[in-house]
Amino acid sequence: MQNAFTRSPLLSAALLAGLSAAALVAPAPAQAATPTISTFACPLDNGGGRFYCFVVFNSDSPATVAWSGRGMTINETGRSDFYGYCSIGSQHTQTVTITNASGSVTRTVTFLCRGGPIIL
Numbered sequence: 001m002q003n004a005f006t007r008s009p010l011l012s013a014a015l016l017a018g019l020s021a022a023a024l025v026a027p028a029p030a031q032a033a034t035p036t037i038s039t040f041a042c043p044l045d046n047g048g049g050r051f052y053c054f055v056v057f058n059s060d061s062p063a064t065v066a067w068s069g070r071g072m073t074i075n076e077t078g079r080s081d082f083y084g085y086c087s088i089g090s091q092h093t094q095t096v097t098i099t100n101a102s103g104s105v106t107r108t109v110t111f112l113c114r115g116g117p118i119i120l
Helices: 009-023
Strands: 036-047 050-058 064-067 071-076 079-085 093-101 104-112
Touching: 009 079, 036 071, 036 093, 036 104, 050 064, 050 104, 064 071, 064 079
Parallel strands: none
Antiparallel strands: 036 050, 050 079, 064 093, 071 079, 093 104
């Protein structure tokens, strides 16, 4: 018994070509993920109105890092260091936010800003 495929070689070739082209269409690109934080250490070496914090993060697309407060930031791929200032004797709140095209992640800590010596 013959069907449309065996009766018409041109129709068979056209259908196969269409199926092959459809199979070659690339899938839609995957949505990038929101960054994740694997390590957040803050404060370290807190004293003399100064402190040190760092964050280690993962992002599958370009990311920016923003720290709250006054200080100096050193950014590397997947890591950021912050050398900050605080008012001795007061509670200090420090926040870091990592943002990429898909969203952001934030970590916040509050600590007592100590006087005395600091080792940096």
